Amino acid sequence: MGILSLTIFLPALGALVIGAIPGLGARFSRLIALAAATVSLCLSFYMFAVYDSAAGGFQFVDLFQWIPSINAGYHVGVDGLSLLLVLLTSLLGFISVLVSFKTEHRPRAFFAWLLLLETSILGVFSSLDLLLFFVFWEIEVIPMYFLISNWGSGRKEYSALKYVLYTLFGSAFMLAGIMGLYFAAGTFSLPELYQTDLSLVAGSLPLAAMFFLLIIGFAVKLPVFPLHTWLPDAHTDAPTAASIMLAGSLIKMGGYGIFRICLGLFPGEAQHFAPLFMGLAMVSIVYGGAITLRQTDIKRLIAYSSVSHMGFVLLGLFSLNYIGLTGACLQMVSHGLITGLLFASAGILMHNTHERHIKKLGGLARQMPVLAGVFTIASIGAMGVPGTSGFIAEVSVFLGAFSASSIAGSAVFTIISLTGILLAAAYMLTTLLKVFFGPAKTAFDSVADLTRLEKFYCGLLIAGVFLIGLYPAIATDVLEPAIAPLASLWGG
Amino acid sequence: MNWPFILPEIIIAVSAVIIILADLVKPNRWLSSILALAGITAAAVFTFAGDYSQPAIVFNGMLTIDGWSQFLRLLLLAVSLGVLAASIEYYPKLEYIWAEFHALSLFALAGMMLMCSAADLVSAFIAVEITAISFFVMVGMLKDARSSEASLKMMLIGGIASAIMLYGMALVFGSTAGTRLNEISLATAGMTDPSAGLLLGMLLLLAGLLFEAAAVPFHMWAPDAYEGAPTPVTLYLSAASKIAGIAIIARVFTTAFSQPQNLSADWGVVAAVISALTMTLGNILALSQTNIKRLLAYSGIAHTGYMLIGISVLGLSQGSAGQANLLFYMAAFALAELSVFSMVIVITRYLKTDEISGFAGLSRRSPLVFALLSVGLFSLTGLPPTAGFMAKLFIFTGAVNHGLLWLIIVAVFNTVISAYYYLKIIKVMWLDEPADSGEIRPGTGAGMVAFISAAGIILLGIAPYLLLKLAESSLLSLP
Numbered sequence: 001m002g003i004l005s006l007t008i009f010l011p012a013l014g015a016l017v018i019g020a021i022p023g024l025g026a027r028f029s030r031l032i033a034l035a036a037a038t039v040s041l042c043l044s045f046y047m048f049a050v051y052d053s054a055a056g057g058f059q060f061v062d063l064f065q066w067i068p069s070i071n072a073g074y075h076v077g078v079d080g081l082s083l084l085l086v087l088l089t090s091l092l093g094f095i096s097v098l099v100s101f102k103t104e105h106r107p108r109a110f111f112a113w114l115l116l117l118e119t120s121i122l123g124v125f126s127s128l129d130l131l132l133f134f135v136f137w138e139i140e141v142i143p144m145y146f147l148i149s150n151w152g153s154g155r156k157e158y159s160a161l162k163y164v165l166y167t168l169f170g171s172a173f174m175l176a177g178i179m180g181l182y183f184a185a186g187t188f189s190l191p192e193l194y195q196t197d198l199s200l201v202a203g204s205l206p207l208a209a210m211f212f213l214l215i216i217g218f219a220v221k222l223p224v225f226p227l228h229t230w231l232p233d234a235h236t237d238a239p240t241a242a243s244i245m246l247a248g249s250l251i252k253m254g255g256y257g258i259f260r261i262c263l264g265l266f267p268g269e270a271q272h273f274a275p276l277f278m279g280l281a282m283v284s285i286v287y288g289g290a291i292t293l294r295q296t297d298i299k300r301l302i303a304y305s306s307v308s309h310m311g312f313v314l315l316g317l318f319s320l321n322y323i324g325l326t327g328a329c330l331q332m333v334s335h336g337l338i339t340g341l342l343f344a345s346a347g348i349l350m351h352n353t354h355e356r357h358i359k360k361l362g363g364l365a366r367q368m369p370v371l372a373g374v375f376t377i378a379s380i381g382a383m384g385v386p387g388t389s390g391f392i393a394e395v396s397v398f399l400g401a402f403s404a405s406s407i408a409g410s411a412v413f414t415i416i417s418l419t420g421i422l423l424a425a426a427y428m429l430t431t432l433l434k435v436f437f438g439p440a441k442t443a444f445d446s447v448a449d450l451t452r453l454e455k456f457y458c459g460l461l462i463a464g465v466f467l468i469g470l471y472p473a474i475a476t477d478v479l480e481p482a483i484a485p486l487a488s489l490w491g492g
Numbered sequence: 493m494n495w496p497f498i499l500p501e502i503i504i505a506v507s508a509v510i511i512i513l514a515d516l517v518k519p520n521r522w523l524s525s526i527l528a529l530a531g532i533t534a535a536a537v538f539t540f541a542g543d544y545s546q547p548a549i550v551f552n553g554m555l556t557i558d559g560w561s562q563f564l565r566l567l568l569l570a571v572s573l574g575v576l577a578a579s580i581e582y583y584p585k586l587e588y589i590w591a592e593f594h595a596l597s598l599f600a601l602a603g604m605m606l607m608c609s610a611a612d613l614v615s616a617f618i619a620v621e622i623t624a625i626s627f628f629v630m631v632g633m634l635k636d637a638r639s640s641e642a643s644l645k646m647m648l649i650g651g652i653a654s655a656i657m658l659y660g661m662a663l664v665f666g667s668t669a670g671t672r673l674n675e676i677s678l679a680t681a682g683m684t685d686p687s688a689g690l691l692l693g694m695l696l697l698l699a700g701l702l703f704e705a706a707a708v709p710f711h712m713w714a715p716d717a718y719e720g721a722p723t724p725v726t727l728y729l730s731a732a733s734k735i736a737g738i739a740i741i742a743r744v745f746t747t748a749f750s751q752p753q754n755l756s757a758d759w760g761v762v763a764a765v766i767s768a769l770t771m772t773l774g775n776i777l778a779l780s781q782t783n784i785k786r787l788l789a790y791s792g793i794a795h796t797g798y799m800l801i802g803i804s805v806l807g808l809s810q811g812s813a814g815q816a817n818l819l820f821y822m823a824a825f826a827l828a829e830l831s832v833f834s835m836v837i838v839i840t841r842y843l844k845t846d847e848i849s850g851f852a853g854l855s856r857r858s859p860l861v862f863a864l865l866s867v868g869l870f871s872l873t874g875l876p877p878t879a880g881f882m883a884k885l886f887i888f889t890g891a892v893n894h895g896l897l898w899l900i901i902v903a904v905f906n907t908v909i910s911a912y913y914y915l916k917i918i919k920v921m922w923l924d925e926p927a928d929s930g931e932i933r934p935g936t937g938a939g940m941v942a943f944i945s946a947a948g949i950i951l952l953g954i955a956p957y958l959l960l961k962l963a964e965s966s967l968l969s970l971p
Contacts, residue, residue: 022859067882067957069816069964070889109855131885135876142875145915149923157923161915168911172904179892179900205897 004060004076004126007043007086011036011093012119015112026107030097033111037094037118044083044090048478051083056481058082058128058191066132072188075129080478081329085125085256088336089249091464093118095457096241099344102351103151103239110151110239117143117245124253130178130188130261134171140250141167144234144242151239159233166220166230174217174257180205181214181265193265211269215262215277222254224277224314225284228307235303240347243299247306248340252332255313259328259486263317267489270320271406277318278401278413284311286416289423293430298349298356301431302342305382308420309335315417316397319410322487324400327393329479334389334468338381341461345375348454349435352447358431363440370450372436374458379428381465384421389468394421406490494550496542497557500535500565501602507531508598515591521583528576528594532601536569553672554615556747559966561609563819564739568608571732571826572601574945578834579724580937581841586722589633597728600626604736607704608743613661613671613697616744620657620704623733624650630728631721642713642720649713650703657700663693664748673747681751686758694749694759701744704737706789707796708770715777718789723840726785727833730792735822738799742818745803746811753810760807763800768902771797775909783846784836787913788829791872794910795825798884801891801899808894817886819963824871824883824952831868831945834938835861842932848917853926860939861932862921867946871953873914874907879952886960 014036018029047060058077066074078086096114103110120143123136141164149160182188184205185196198207205213220227231251235243263270288307295301309331316328348371350356353364365372381388384395398418404410450458468475495502511527514520539562547558576597579586586593603622610616628650632643665671667690668679680686699710706714718726741763750756774794781787802818838861843850855862871880884907888900934942952959 066955067960069957069960070886135881138876138881142870146922149919157919161912161919164911164915165908168908172908175888175904176897176901179889182889183892 002060002062003043003047004078005062007040007047007090008076008119008122008126010040010043011115011122015115015119018108018112018115024108026104029108029111030101030103033097033115036115037090037097040118040122041090041094044087047078048083048087051078051080051478053080053478053481056080061128066129070131070182070188071186072131073129074132075189076123076126076132077128078126080480080482081256081259082125083478084329084333084475085249085252086122088252088333089118089121089125091460092244092248092336092340095340095344095460096244098453098457099244099347100239100241101453105151109146113143113146114241114245117147117242121245121249121253125256128190130181130190130193132188134175134178137174137253138171144246144250147242148234148238151242152237153239154237155233156237159237162230163234166227170217170220170227173213177210177213177217180210184210190260190264198265199268207266208269208272211262211266211273215258218254218257218262220254221251222258222310222314223251223307224280224311225287225307228284228288231307232300232303235306236297236300240343240351243343243347244340247303247343248336251306251310252336255310255317255328255332258314258317259325263320264486270318271490274318274320274404274407275409278315278407278410281311281314281318282413282417284308284314285420286423289420289427292427293423295427296358298346298358298361298431298435299343301358301427302339302346305424305427306335306339308424309339309382311417311420312394312397315401315413318407319397319400319404320407320487320490321400321404322483323396324404325483325487326476326479327396327398327400329483330389330393330468330472330475331397333475334381334393334465337461337464337468338378338388338390341374341378341458341465342382344458344461345371345378348450353444358434361435362438363436364444364447365436366440367444367447368436368449370455374450374462375436376432377462377465379432381469383425383428387466387469389465389472392469392472497548497550498555499542500539500569501605503531503535503538504598504602504605508595508602511591511595511598519591521587521590524591524594525576525580528598529573531598532569532573532576536566536573539565539569549611549674553674554612555606555609556611556743557609560743560815560819563963563966564608564735564822565605567823567826568601568604568732568736571735571830572597572728574830574834574941575724575728575731577937578727578830578837578941581837581935582722582724585841586633593630593633593722593724596626596630600630600728600733604732607736607740610740610743611673611747613664613673613744616740617658617661620701620740621654623736624654624704627725627729627733630725631717633725634720634722638720639722640720642717646713646717649710653700653703653710656696660693660696660698660700663689664697667693673744676748677751680749680755683752683755686755691758695762697744698741698759698762701737701741702766705734705741705796705799706737706793707766707800708773708793711770711774711793711796714793715786715789718792719783719785719846723785723833723837726788727829727837730788730833731826731829734792734796735826738796738803738818738822741803742806742815746806750811756807756810758807760804763807764804764896764899767797767800767804768899769797770794770800771903771906775906778910778913781913782848784840784848784851784917785846787848787917788832788836791910791913792829794906795872797906798887798903799825801896801903802887804896804899805890805894808896813894814890815967816960816963817890819966820956820960821883821887823959823963824879824949827945827948827952828868828871828880831864831942831949832872834942834945835865835868835934838934838938839932848920849924850927851917851921852924854921854932857926857929858932861934864942864946865921866918867949868942869914869918871949873911877950877953879949879956882953882956886956
C-alpha cells in the first residue's frame with residue numbers, strides 16, 4: 001500500500017470509523033473527519049513536493065491483480081494533472097469539513113458521506129485501470145445523493161434524484177465504451193492502452209462509436225450543453241460543503257476523463273470531431289453566461305457560471321495543442337479554487353443573513369466587510385482579472401484555441417467564446433454591486449462577519465488563487481510532462 | 493451403486509419426513525427449525541465433501557453430477573439455510589403450520605437441487621414439478637383471500653406451463669427419439685437443417701421452463717404470488733426457485749441443443765429477445781409499485797432478464813463461455829435478495845403493512861436495518877462496490893464478446909430505470925418523517941442472515957475473484 005493509496009482511502013477509513021461507532025456525537029464525528037481530511041491533504045502536499053517533474057510519467061504507482069479473469073487490476077498512479085487534481089480535491093475536502101463544522105442535523109452521517117465522497121473523487125483522479133476508474137466514478141453517486149437529499153434545501157429530493165439519474169445515464173454510455181475498448185485491446189490498463197494503436201486492433205465497435213460513448217459520460221459530468229440541466233439544480237440545492245465538492249472538484253472528473261481517455265486514446269477521432277466539441281464549448285460558454293445574468297438566487301448564479309467556465313475547459317481541451325491543453329488543465333484547478341471560494345462565501349452569507357435572493361440583499365459591505373473582500377477577490381478571479389489564476393488559465397485557453405489552425409472554424413469559435421469573459425464580468429460585477437454595495441439595509445445590522453475559522457479557509461483558497469495567478473510555473477511545471485506527450489500526438 | 497451421488501437430496505427429503513413425523517408426536521417450533529437447519533447443514537457437508545471433479549452420469553442417465561451442479565447445490569443449500577433462519581421472525585403468522593412450512597421448504601429444496609443436475613427430460617420434468625407443487629402449497633399457506641388467490645393463480649399458470657413443457661418434450665422426443673439430454677444432442681448434431689417439429693419443441697420446452705424463473709410471458713403469477721405469499725416464501729421463491737429455473741434452462745439447452753452451431757445460435761437469439769422483453773417489462777412495471785413485495789417481484793422479473801443474457805451467451809457460444817459469469821450472477825442475486833427480504837420480513841412484521849410508505853424514517857428508527865437493506869438494494873441496482881455491480885459487469889462483458897451489444901445497451905438503460913425505483917425506497921427510508929419512533933429490532937436469525945449477506949455483497953464487490961474462481965472451476969460439462 002503506497003502513499004497514494006493511503007491518500008485515497010484515508011477519508012473512507014475515517015467514514016468507516018465514524019459509521020462504525022454508534023451514537024458518536026457531533027464533536028467527535030467532525031474531529032475524526034477533520035483528522036482524516038487533514039492527513040490526506042498533508043499526504044497530497046507531500047506527493048506534490050516530491051513528484052519528480054523531470055522524470056514525468058505516472059508516479060507513486062500501486063499495482064495489484066484484482067480480477068485476473070478479465071485482466072483488471074488495482075492500478076493507481078498520478079502524473080502532473082492527476083496530482084494537481086488530487087491536491088485540489090483533498091484541499092476542498094479539508095475545507096468542506098471545516099465549512100460544515102456547524103452541522104447539527106445528523107452530523108455523524110453527514111461527515112461519513114462527505115469523506116466517502118472525497119475518497120471516490122480521489123480514486124477517479126488516480127485510477128490507471130479503466131474498470132477501477134469506473135467503479136470510483138459510480139461510487140461517488142451514492143454519497144452525493146444522500147448529501148443533497150438530506151442536508152440540502154429547496155427541492156432537494158428532486159435535485160438529488162435528477163443528479164443520480166443523469167450520472168447513471170451518462171455512465172451507462174461510458175460503461176459501454178469501456179467494454180468496447182476492453183474487447184478491442186484486451187486490457188483495462190491505461191498505460192497499456194496508451195501503447196496500443198487502437199486503429200490497428202479489430203474491436204466489436206468502430207473507434208468513433210467508442211469515442212462518443214465515452215465522451216457522453218464525461219460530457220454529462222463536465223457538463224456540456226445540452227447535458228447540463230442537472231447542474232444548476234444539484235448545486236443550488238446541495239448543502240454548502242457538497243456544493244464546494246461538486247463544483248470545485250467533482251465536475252472536473254468530466255474534463256479529466258476527456259483528457260485522459262478520449263484525447264489520450266482516440267487522437268484521430270478527437271481531431272476529426274474537434275469542431276463539433278469546440279462548437280459545443282462555445283454554446284456552453286455563451287449560453288451558460290447569458291443564463292447566469294438572469295439569476296436571482298445567489299447559489300444558482302454561481303452554479304450557472306460553472307457551466308460557462310467549464311465550457312472554457314472543453315474549448316481548451318479540443319484545441320488539441322500544448323498551450324490550449326495547459327489552459328484547460330489550469331482552468332480546472334483554478335475554477336476549483338475560485339468556485340470553492342464563491343460557494344464557501346455564499347454559504348456563509350446565506351447562513352448569517354438567512355437570505356439567498358440577490359434582490360433582497362444589499363449594502364452588506366458595511367456589515368460584513370471581510371466577506372465583501374473575500375467575495376470581491378473570488379469575483380475578480382471568476383472574471384479572469386490579471387494576477388488571479390482565472391486570468392492565466394483563460395488566456396492560455398484562448399491562445400490555444402485561436403491558434404488551433406488545423407481545426408475548422410476554431411478562430412470563429414474562439415472569438416465568439418471571448419464574449420464569455422464579458423458576460424462573466426457583467427454577472428459578477430452586478431452581483432457584487434447588488435449584494436455588497438449600495439445603501440446598507442438595517443435588517444442586516446446585527447449580521448456577523450467572518451469568524452476566525454471562516455477567515456482561515458477562505459484565506460487558504462485565496463492564497464491558491466493568487467499563487468497560481470502570480471506564479472503559474474508552480475502548476476505548469478508538473479503539468480508539462482503530462483501534457484507534452486499528448487500534445488505531440490497532433491504535432492505540438 | 494449410484495445413491496451416494498444424491499445423498500444430499502436424500503438427506504433433505506428424509507429430514508422433511510422426519511419433521512412431519514416429529515410434529516405428529518410432539519409439536520414444537522424449535523424442533524422443526526432445528527431439524528430443518530441440521531438437515532440442510534448435513535446435506536451441505538456431504539455436498540462439499542463429495543468428489544465431483546469428474547462429471548458422473550448416474551441412475552441410467554437420469555442425473556449428471558458435476559461441478560456445475562455442485563456449485564448450485566451448495567448455493568441453494570446456503571440460500572435455504574438463510575431463508576429458514578430469517579423466517580424464525582415470521583413464526584407468529586405461521587404458528588399452526590410451522591412444521592409443514594419447514595417440510596415443504598425442504599421438499600422444494602430437494603426438487604430444486606435435482607433441477608440443477610437433471611440429465612434427462614423425464615427427470616427434469618419431475619424435478620420441476622416437485623419444486624412447483626411444493627411452492628403452490630407454500631404460497632397459499634396464510635389461507636387468507638390474497639394468499640389463496642395467489643396460490644390458485646400460480647397453480648393455474650404453472651399447470652399451463654407444465655402442459656406446454658410436456659408438449660415440447662414430446663415434440664423433441666418425436667424428432668430425436670431420445671429423452672436423455674446427451675442422446676438428443678447426438679441426434680441433433682447430425683441434422684444440418686433442424687426440423688420444424690424440433691424447433692417448436694425446443695421453443696415450447698423453453699417456454700415451460702421459463703415459468704419457474706418468472707420470465708415474460710410467464711411472469712404474471714409472480715407479482716400476485718409474491719404479494720400474497722408469506723414473506724419467507726416470497727424470499728424463497730425469488731432467491732432460490734428463480735436460480736433453479738435459470739439453472740435448468742442452462743443445463744437442458746447447453747447439453748441437448750448445442751450441436752450444430754446454428755441450432756445453438758437459434759435458442760441463443762430467442763433467449764436474447766426474451767431477455768430484453770423481460771427486463772424492460774419488469775423494470776417499467778416496477779416503477780409504479782407501492783407495495784414492497786410487488787415491487788420486488790417486478791425487480792426479480794427484471795433480474796431474470798439479466799440472467800437470460802447469460803443463457804443467450806451460452807447459446808451463442810455453444811455452451812463454451814459464460815457459465816462462470818452466470819453462476820456468479822446467481823450467487824450475487826441470491827445474496828442481495830437475502831439481505832433485502834430478511835429485513836423486509838422484520839419491518840413488515842413490525843409495521844403490519846407491506847406498503848413502502850410505511851418504511852418512512854427507517855434510517856432514524858433503526859439505522860442497522862436501514863443499512864443492511866440499503867446494501868441489498870444498491871446491489872440489486874448494480875452500483876459499485878457491491879457484488880451486483882460485478883455480476884452485471886461480468887454478464888455484460890461476456891455478452892458484448894458474443895455480439896450482443898444491442899442487448900447490453902438495452903440492459904444498461906434498464907439498470908438506469910431500475911435505479912429510480914430502488915432509490916425511491918431508500919429515499920422513503922432516509923428522508924420521510926416516520927409515523928412513530930419505535931425502534932425496529934431484527935431478531936437474531938434475520939439479523940444474522942442480513943448481516944452475513946450484506947458483508948458478502950461488499951466483499952464480493954471488492955474482491956469478486958474469490959467467488960468467480962470457484963465458479964470457473966465448476967464449469968458446466970458438455971458430453
